[in-house]
Amino acid sequence: MTVIARRLAGHLARGLVMVLVVTTISFVIIRNIPGDPIAARYEKLIEQGMSPDQAERATAVLYGFMPKGTLWQQYVDYMTGLFTLDLGESLMTPGAQVTDVLFEATKWTVLPVLVGTLLSFLIGVMMGVYAAIKRSGKLGDVLAVSGSLLHGIPQYVLALLLGALFTTLIPILPSGGTADIMFEPGFNLDYIGSLIEHATLPVLTYALASYGGWILAMKSSVVTVLGDDFILAAELRGMKRGIIFRYIARNAILPLFTILALSLGLLFGGAIFIERIFNYPGLGLMLIDSITNRDFALMGGAFLLITVAIIIANIVADMLYTVIDPRVRSGEEVAR
Amino acid sequence: MSDMNPAVALPGNTRATLRRNFWRGVWRVLKRKPSRMAGAIIVLAFAFMGVFGPMFYPDQLPRDDNALYAPPSWAHPFGTDFEGTDVLALVITGSQYVLLTGLVTAVITIVLGTGIGLFAGFRRGRWDSVLMRITDMKLTIPGLPLLLVLSTIWKFSSAWEMGLVLGLLGWGGVARAVRSQTLSLRERGFIEAARGLGLSTTHIIGRELLPSMAPFIAMNMLIAVTGAVYAQVGLFFLGVLPFEANNWGVMLNLAVFGGGALTTTAALPYLLAPLLAILLLTLGIVLVVDAMDEIFNPRLREE
Amino acid sequence: MITGTGITKTYKQRGNVLSGREVKALRGVDFSIEKGGAVSFIGESGCGKTTLGRIIAGLETHDGGEIVIDGVPMSSLKPRKREPYFRRIQLIHQDPYSALNPTRTVHQTLAAPLALRARRTGRPGSWMDERAEELLALVGLDPGYVLPRYPHQLSGGMRQRVVIARALTVDPEMLVADEATSMIDVSLRLGILSLLKDLRERLGVSVLFITHDVATARYIGEGGDLYVIYRGQVVERGQVETIIENPVHPYTQSLLSAIPVLHGLEKPGEQPVVPTAALDESKTDDGCLFARRCPFSTDRCASEVPSLAVTGAFPQEHSCFYPERRSVVATPLEAA
Amino acid sequence: GGGNTGNSSGGGVYTTIDALKPGLDVNAPINPYNPKGNAFRGYNSMWLGWTKNHMTDPNQFYPGIAASWDIAPDQSSITLKLHPNNKWSDGKPVTAEDVRVSIGLAYTQGGTAYALDPKAAGAASDIEVIDPQTIKITQAADNPSVTFVRGIMETIIVPAHIWGSLLPADFWDKVKTARTDGPEAEAARKTITDLAPKVLAFGPKEDVSAGPFKLERMNPGEALLVKNKNFYNAAKVAPDQVKILNYNGNEQVWGYLTAGKLDNSPFTAVPADVMKRIAAAPGNAVVRGYSPVGNSLAFNQSKKPYDNVHVRRGLAHLINREQVTKVASPEGGTASVTTSGMHQKPAAEWLGAAGLNSLEPYKGGAAKAEEEFKKAGLKKVDGKWNLADGKPWKLTINVPAPFSDWLAGAKAVTSQLNDAGVAAEVVTTADYPLYLEELAAGKYDVGMWLVALGPAPYNIYQRLYGTQNGWQLLAGQLKHVPAGKEGNWMGGPETIEVDGEKINPGELTHKLNSVTGEEQKKIISQLAKAANQDLPVIQLWDYVNTQFVNTNRFTGFPENESDMLRLTSGVWIQLGLVKKK
Amino acid sequence: MTVETMPKAVPPVPSKTAPGVRVGGLSVVYKTSAGELPAIAGINLDLVPGTITGVVGESGSGKSTLALSLLNAVQPPGRIAAGSVEIDGLGDVVALRGEDLRKARGRHIGYVFQAAQNSLNPLKTVGKQLLDLGRSHGVSDLRALVREAKELLGRMGMDGARVLDSHQHELSGGMRQRVGIMLALVLNAHLVVLDEPTTALDMITQATILRIIREVHEERGLTTLVITHDLGVVAEVADRLAVMYGGRIVEQGPTREVLGGPRHPYTRGLLRAIPRLVGDIDEARALPGRPPTLGTVPREGCVFRERCPLRMDVCDTVEPLAIADGPRIVACHAVDAAAAKETKA
Numbered sequence A: 001m002t003v004i005a006r007r008l009a010g011h012l013a014r015g016l017v018m019v020l021v022v023t024t025i026s027f028v029i030i031r032n033i034p035g036d037p038i039a040a041r042y043e044k045l046i047e048q049g050m051s052p053d054q055a056e057r058a059t060a061v062l063y064g065f066m067p068k069g070t071l072w073q074q075y076v077d078y079m080t081g082l083f084t085l086d087l088g089e090s091l092m093t094p095g096a097q098v099t100d101v102l103f104e105a106t107k108w109t110v111l112p113v114l115v116g117t118l119l120s121f122l123i124g125v126m127m128g129v130y131a132a133i134k135r136s137g138k139l140g141d142v143l144a145v146s147g148s149l150l151h152g153i154p155q156y157v158l159a160l161l162l163g164a165l166f167t168t169l170i171p172i173l174p175s176g177g178t179a180d181i182m183f184e185p186g187f188n189l190d191y192i193g194s195l196i197e198h199a200t201l202p203v204l205t206y207a208l209a210s211y212g213g214w215i216l217a218m219k220s221s222v223v224t225v226l227g228d229d230f231i232l233a234a235e236l237r238g239m240k241r242g243i244i245f246r247y248i249a250r251n252a253i254l255p256l257f258t259i260l261a262l263s264l265g266l267l268f269g270g271a272i273f274i275e276r277i278f279n280y281p282g283l284g285l286m287l288i289d290s291i292t293n294r295d296f297a298l299m300g301g302a303f304l305l306i307t308v309a310i311i312i313a314n315i316v317a318d319m320l321y322t323v324i325d326p327r328v329r330s331g332e333e334v335a336r
Numbered sequence B: 001m002s003d004m005n006p007a008v009a010l011p012g013n014t015r016a017t018l019r020r021n022f023w024r025g026v027w028r029v030l031k032r033k034p035s036r037m038a039g040a041i042i043v044l045a046f047a048f049m050g051v052f053g054p055m056f057y058p059d060q061l062p063r064d065d066n067a068l069y070a071p072p073s074w075a076h077p078f079g080t081d082f083e084g085t086d087v088l089a090l091v092i093t094g095s096q097y098v099l100l101t102g103l104v105t106a107v108i109t110i111v112l113g114t115g116i117g118l119f120a121g122f123r124r125g126r127w128d129s130v131l132m133r134i135t136d137m138k139l140t141i142p143g144l145p146l147l148l149v150l151s152t153i154w155k156f157s158s159a160w161e162m163g164l165v166l167g168l169l170g171w172g173g174v175a176r177a178v179r180s181q182t183l184s185l186r187e188r189g190f191i192e193a194a195r196g197l198g199l200s201t202t203h204i205i206g207r208e209l210l211p212s213m214a215p216f217i218a219m220n221m222l223i224a225v226t227g228a229v230y231a232q233v234g235l236f237f238l239g240v241l242p243f244e245a246n247n248w249g250v251m252l253n254l255a256v257f258g259g260g261a262l263t264t265t266a267a268l269p270y271l272l273a274p275l276l277a278i279l280l281l282t283l284g285i286v287l288v289v290d291a292m293d294e295i296f297n298p299r300l301r302e303e
Numbered sequence C: 001m002i003t004g005t006g007i008t009k010t011y012k013q014r015g016n017v018l019s020g021r022e023v024k025a026l027r028g029v030d031f032s033i034e035k036g037g038a039v040s041f042i043g044e045s046g047c048g049k050t051t052l053g054r055i056i057a058g059l060e061t062h063d064g065g066e067i068v069i070d071g072v073p074m075s076s077l078k079p080r081k082r083e084p085y086f087r088r089i090q091l092i093h094q095d096p097y098s099a100l101n102p103t104r105t106v107h108q109t110l111a112a113p114l115a116l117r118a119r120r121t122g123r124p125g126s127w128m129d130e131r132a133e134e135l136l137a138l139v140g141l142d143p144g145y146v147l148p149r150y151p152h153q154l155s156g157g158m159r160q161r162v163v164i165a166r167a168l169t170v171d172p173e174m175l176v177a178d179e180a181t182s183m184i185d186v187s188l189r190l191g192i193l194s195l196l197k198d199l200r201e202r203l204g205v206s207v208l209f210i211t212h213d214v215a216t217a218r219y220i221g222e223g224g225d226l227y228v229i230y231r232g233q234v235v236e237r238g239q240v241e242t243i244i245e246n247p248v249h250p251y252t253q254s255l256l257s258a259i260p261v262l263h264g265l266e267k268p269g270e271q272p273v274v275p276t277a278a279l280d281e282s283k284t285d286d287g288c289l290f291a292r293r294c295p296f297s298t299d300r301c302a303s304e305v306p307s308l309a310v311t312g313a314f315p316q317e318h319s320c321f322y323p324e325r326r327s328v329v330a331t332p333l334e335a336a
Numbered sequence D: 001g002g003g004n005t006g007n008s009s010g011g012g013v014y015t016t017i018d019a020l021k022p023g024l025d026v027n028a029p030i031n032p033y034n035p036k037g038n039a040f041r042g043y044n045s046m047w048l049g050w051t052k053n054h055m056t057d058p059n060q061f062y063p064g065i066a067a068s069w070d071i072a073p074d075q076s077s078i079t080l081k082l083h084p085n086n087k088w089s090d091g092k093p094v095t096a097e098d099v100r101v102s103i104g105l106a107y108t109q110g111g112t113a114y115a116l117d118p119k120a121a122g123a124a125s126d127i128e129v130i131d132p133q134t135i136k137i138t139q140a141a142d143n144p145s146v147t148f149v150r151g152i153m154e155t156i157i158v159p160a161h162i163w164g165s166l167l168p169a170d171f172w173d174k175v176k177t178a179r180t181d182g183p184e185a186e187a188a189r190k191t192i193t194d195l196a197p198k199v200l201a202f203g204p205k206e207d208v209s210a211g212p213f214k215l216e217r218m219n220p221g222e223a224l225l226v227k228n229k230n231f232y233n234a235a236k237v238a239p240d241q242v243k244i245l246n247y248n249g250n251e252q253v254w255g256y257l258t259a260g261k262l263d264n265s266p267f268t269a270v271p272a273d274v275m276k277r278i279a280a281a282p283g284n285a286v287v288r289g290y291s292p293v294g295n296s297l298a299f300n301q302s303k304k305p306y307d308n309v310h311v312r313r314g315l316a317h318l319i320n321r322e323q324v325t326k327v328a329s330p331e332g333g334t335a336s337v338t339t340s341g342m343h344q345k346p347a348a349e350w351l352g353a354a355g356l357n358s359l360e361p362y363k364g365g366a367a368k369a370e371e372e373f374k375k376a377g378l379k380k381v382d383g384k385w386n387l388a389d390g391k392p393w394k395l396t397i398n399v400p401a402p403f404s405d406w407l408a409g410a411k412a413v414t415s416q417l418n419d420a421g422v423a424a425e426v427v428t429t430a431d432y433p434l435y436l437e438e439l440a441a442g443k444y445d446v447g448m449w450l451v452a453l454g455p456a457p458y459n460i461y462q463r464l465y466g467t468q469n470g471w472q473l474l475a476g477q478l479k480h481v482p483a484g485k486e487g488n489w490m491g492g493p494e495t496i497e498v499d500g501e502k503i504n505p506g507e508l509t510h511k512l513n514s515v516t517g518e519e520q521k522k523i524i525s526q527l528a529k530a531a532n533q534d535l536p537v538i539q540l541w542d543y544v545n546t547q548f549v550n551t552n553r554f555t556g557f558p559e560n561e562s563d564m565l566r567l568t569s570g571v572w573i574q575l576g577l578v579k580k581k
Numbered sequence E: 001m002t003v004e005t006m007p008k009a010v011p012p013v014p015s016k017t018a019p020g021v022r023v024g025g026l027s028v029v030y031k032t033s034a035g036e037l038p039a040i041a042g043i044n045l046d047l048v049p050g051t052i053t054g055v056v057g058e059s060g061s062g063k064s065t066l067a068l069s070l071l072n073a074v075q076p077p078g079r080i081a082a083g084s085v086e087i088d089g090l091g092d093v094v095a096l097r098g099e100d101l102r103k104a105r106g107r108h109i110g111y112v113f114q115a116a117q118n119s120l121n122p123l124k125t126v127g128k129q130l131l132d133l134g135r136s137h138g139v140s141d142l143r144a145l146v147r148e149a150k151e152l153l154g155r156m157g158m159d160g161a162r163v164l165d166s167h168q169h170e171l172s173g174g175m176r177q178r179v180g181i182m183l184a185l186v187l188n189a190h191l192v193v194l195d196e197p198t199t200a201l202d203m204i205t206q207a208t209i210l211r212i213i214r215e216v217h218e219e220r221g222l223t224t225l226v227i228t229h230d231l232g233v234v235a236e237v238a239d240r241l242a243v244m245y246g247g248r249i250v251e252q253g254p255t256r257e258v259l260g261g262p263r264h265p266y267t268r269g270l271l272r273a274i275p276r277l278v279g280d281i282d283e284a285r286a287l288p289g290r291p292p293t294l295g296t297v298p299r300e301g302c303v304f305r306e307r308c309p310l311r312m313d314v315c316d317t318v319e320p321l322a323i324a325d326g327p328r329i330v331a332c333h334a335v336d337a338a339a340a341k342e343t344k345a
């Protein structure tokens, strides 16, 4: 137990430093983005038919929401805010707390990411085992190559293909939005059905995009374990197939949990294409929006969130390993 | 260099022979599986397209006002774009930028990643921890969002610049992996022996370590090429990078956001052409990567 | 030629500062090896033989004590300056499979250090090839066959010979052979052993032989010293033959007792010594380190630390309070 | 399962998008002042009156909160009568006090008529509640403007019983003080403007609307509004519910339209084939109307060779606007007949046929262009035009990457120019804010620029002869700053010779603010000629307000060219136009 | 601790339970890029019930392949190409399939793995793996199984309860090897195959393990096959000894007799190549040449002829037959010739 606690403490300390450094870096970068959001807003109003001077006055108010003071002062303000979990107010939606906006967007990223990843993890892992067992056969080859291919194809290509297929050629799925507003949100079939319908394309894309990786990882992991002596030993002891299978599966899946945790962390920032293509209102879309609107506070918040997610994922991955693998648990260094 | 490794007079042992043997081995490895051959052909075809493709077309691609978003035909296998320009011509002429960026990125990624990983793993100790902390940091900063932000600061007007930035953002993973490989190779007898013999660090790294990591590096290089292609095409697709009519990503962007390829079928060929190009490139590289291990491992190569 | 006094080495298990676990690999070892002499280290697994060998070959740093090569204390030199001294001491690895770079032909392997030498001494390029062939012939290989080959095309014994040839490229004054034959086929082992023996006799190269097999130590270190090492300490030291015939330390005796008897050719010694417990390095001991396993230990052994010295009527140095001659070694059956 | 046919009885659900607020934001307050606030104009957010889409007169309105209005002949004051039985959705009556508080809030936000600067033109000086249904607003006498009335009518009206607390007790005294001179006034102005962020961020828990609808709930993709039974014209409001769909890009609207989901969609750029598909969806119809906006290629005249009017003219001759429009905006635009700084339609009204015909149409093609380029001293070598000093000439058009019609248009222009031997390329900028900043900083030679923004002629010409071209209005005084300074990126000359007369287009534009009638006409004619001859921009296409309606569920939508088309369909509904089918 | 027990001069009386094993004409081939190559060819070997048979041979001589064949467990790409393995009470193992084969493994034949270090699932405690084993073989009384295991471990000088509660990484090499032996015996198998049981262990531990093997063998009445490359190890424990070379058994016989009077030139060379602790150092001689690998084993003739000092013409073409002479069997043309001469004389 002490090993776990000690490891965790170390991780957290390092994670905190990392957050501070990354936040500082992103702060500096973000605050140096050129482009005046208020001028852009002004042009938008003009386009919408507002008279120039009226538009000017309407946008002038927004200056109240711009960060104030020198860059250094802004940094101090930002960091002190950070320690009280106050990330400031959104510029484009004055009055909305960045934390609230982030929370709302995160919901819609986490939902399909989690479902999509878990789905692909389950299927990928199963197919990976299969591909490993049949690795010398045709089917194994097909599984492996299709896995590599899917793994290699960028998300947006998949998203575009699926989009073209299901919204243009056979238009059966909605693109965009989270659920039909006519249905009262809550645990009712209509609402959940609508939720699922809207999430299908993003989830499918996530699932397909990560499926290849899982099948490959699981395959190579199983192949490694299959070569391990203890499997042959178990066989030679006349263990039941089921038990041997469990031995293989448990040992093979162990390293995958680490990857799973890491990929979940990474997907927070990697959902941009899918959300943009399917207009799914998650973090990615929000991030693009915040950049085009020069919503500094929101951008900073998004970066922070993504960074923290990655760091936490790293910690979780390592701790998971610590908890699951008895070798690490007892404080032994295990080569991974 | 020649005094370091003289073109030895021993029969059948000259460097030229070694090289010849190497290529013969590569050929054997490729021949072993038809899929690898296909992969190699695809990759070579792309390389050819990148280098010579633009030569087949005039600087200004012809347009046809009467055939905007024309459907596929013999004249236009993938139809035409919003201006009536042949989509295939766009894909072919656009490959240069895309592939060059990929190459530049891959080179920078590999050079930096390998360099840093080697240095950290070889020096160990304080250098190692400092470099790895930096690498961790780099890996923690979300890449795509950062690129989005950077693209507002920077204008990636040339393939070199684009490749440079992607390379600078991409070395982290390679550095980590190279470091751990270096650490484990370091413990191998032959590295230790080389040190014991007083061979220079340059020799140890260049002649002993690097060749042992060659398959890994080559694999990463190929993967970095695809990664870079994806990243930049993606950025162009999101519309944050400078316009270039024949850039694959711009084509995707215009097909979807300008031509309504996700709404109607007219712009679909315009969308599919660059998508297919990317898919094919991926396929080629995936198939070739499969052979890397065997190509660089003399034992597997010569079997 | 090389002497060491009070060499200590402690390994800190990697991990964070909090969880550092220490392994005392060497606890103050003295040794001295003459030019052209032969010395053997024997001992149980993990007793520190390899560590000591690597320290002597300059591949590992030690944290206490002093190594003197040709009268020059190494601690007085900057690390860079030590290199030429240590280059004269070449290590032959236990594992000939990993000791050769799989991506380089034998020719390339030999050419690199030879080229360096040729450059330093201003010899022509052709000298290298001659020298390479010469060395291969010296270790009993056919240069024409071996030179263009990759390591995987050679057998274990051939590889080990190449390794030795490579060590000889720098005209070393001493070879440190760390279990140099344990991974080689039985029928080939003796070939390597006699090669080393031969090199010692013909070239005057001193040989430090590290092994857990006393018989090979006897074979190669004929007339030389034998160091029996236990948990990082020398417990008995003297002429090989003396110790084999008259071991006085119970640890040495138990090592010798453990040697399998070729029933049919030999009959076992009459007073075999079997340790009363297995090695457990995690136990920290006061007094004699072997006391806990020693069948003859007394209270004194558990509290008082014996020192390595010549006592009683025995010619060799030992560190036992109760040295006693026991018949542990098998003796040949009278030829039938 | 779409909700169109969903659980609605009676009036049914009316589905639309709000072009004024593309990205719905569930975190935004229900606040019409907030850029992303969940108050939808015409639905649950009301103005005093709704400006008609008239080509020459900006002071025509449909009733909003005000049922009728009396404008003093010299526009010195306006007296508003509210609807007698209008109530907020929570049952409280809509009164003059609501209007007064809303005006107070407008002061904090700096609405046109509510400038605190005593020298500002067209500002309200006195607000007088005559009775609960009547309120009179008087314009400050020292700097009257024709924009005053419109400024008043466009005031957003919010319920005093919810928003009143935002204004401190001495607010109106502060306003009085602020409209004077001196340090005290300065302090008062500061107190008032300091309220601005608070007002902007204020978010009532629940929607209290005086519009035909009130916000019921929303999610990130959609907002649901339900009918406000207390609305004065509730009887004639056809739909029971309004669903406003979120969109992040045009392609999403295309999707809604091809699925026949939208009862109405305001202007959205649509590619030709998508248009076909939209038209094919049952019930869909296209309504086209006037939009004052035009798109143009603007020059930075500080850069060579664009300082030379002949170069600009030559380029204008070279560009085939029909072809450009066909590529860039086939459905949402018509090629500009000529370039006058105005949209073709009001131009015809202001200038008359004779006036129009006297303008150079720039249709000379390559021959004319060659002539002009030669005049500018450009040289043609190997079929390529080089600069006067022999250096190669590369024309770079900058556009913001997200605007795909601009991009396509610019690309089409460069293709044409390249064909004619002018090396040209398109360079994009990552996004609009950056584009604007770099444009203003004078980093571009040539860029895309919206012109002819109505409805008032002053607004139209301000795009050509305003801040971007060096004319700044500071404390009521017009001054001209040199090229390259303070946002003057067009860098045009301060005076232009038109019909042998030197005119100062900036001054003339400013004058449009306060003159009426014939004088106004004369100035416009001068400016049109100036723009036509001097070509600070080359107009490419005039936008057409192309809207989509679906008549499957509702009817009574405005016809082509209706003056309602620039108002949201919320206004059509509240005025009782839209009928249930 | 007890002093080393010496092998008794007379082989122990075969117990009732100990099965006999008769390997007949066994050949195993591996599929390689050069086609199917034999790793062992035509092996005949009898395991006398209740004895320890030792098999020595160098790396690649086919020892592990032989051991695995006894369980019909040759791993792909290898397969048993010919021959039979008759085990008393089981019949021909080569013919066994599926569940029958599985049940035979572990229950009837205990196998101690070459790399016993790694023969345990790293994620599970020894105890849990023991239970898995019990369940696999339908042991109803798992408690009794655990008791039996503890007893066995105790017998081998370990704290049974602690060991069962440990993960593989918490045990030393010697302990793991003992656990391996325990798992091979706990189901009461009476035929035990040990493949290189002491290879990675140091001298003192090796001695302990060998002693345990001997003791357990006697106590439980087993038939044991010990495979090793170390002549010393077989000499120490085995009653009978078989020497393998290039996939063939070139010589077999009672240990003492073979060591005391080796007949096959390979056995002789091997014995001479081992440096001894006592006696004349200079007598030791290396064998010339090098052992064959799968690809270099001669297709016909004697596999040892390349390195043989007694090579004759016939060796190039005719594979020598294994000729029995009392308990001793040798496959060598030269020995045959000498014997023929002797009988003639």
Ligand SMILES: Nc1ncnc2c1ncn2[C@@H]1O[C@H](COP(=O)(O)OP(=O)(O)OP(=O)(O)O)[C@@H](O)[C@H]1O
Binding pocket: C011, C012, C013, C023, C024, C025, C043, C044, C045, C046, C047, C048, C049, C050, C051, C052, C212, C281
């Ligand atoms: N790099 C290292 N890090 C930590 N501990 C080490 C390291 N190298 C050796 N040790 C420890 O030091 C002790 C001595 O190791 P060493 O390798 O010298 O033993 P040895 O006598 O050569 O054993 P063997 O016979 O198994 O080769 C062992 O306990 C070992 O675990």
Ligand SMILES: Nc1ncnc2c1ncn2[C@@H]1O[C@H](COP(=O)(O)OP(=O)(O)OP(=O)(O)O)[C@@H](O)[C@H]1O
Binding pocket: E030, E031, E032, E039, E057, E058, E059, E060, E061, E062, E063, E064, E065, E066, E075, E076, E077, E078, E229, E293, E294, E295
């Ligand atoms: N999976 C395999 N594929 C191909 N050849 C194999 C395979 N396994 C073993 N062989 C070959 O079969 C021969 C016998 O192998 P085996 O493992 O039985 O030898 P061994 O005597 O046990 O050697 P070691 O002492 O190294 O364990 C060797 O030449 C080996 O190369």
Ligand SMILES: [Mg+2]
Binding pocket: C049, C050, C051, C178
């Ligand atoms: Mg060692």
Ligand SMILES: [Mg+2]
Binding pocket: E063, E064, E065, E114
């Ligand atoms: Mg084996």
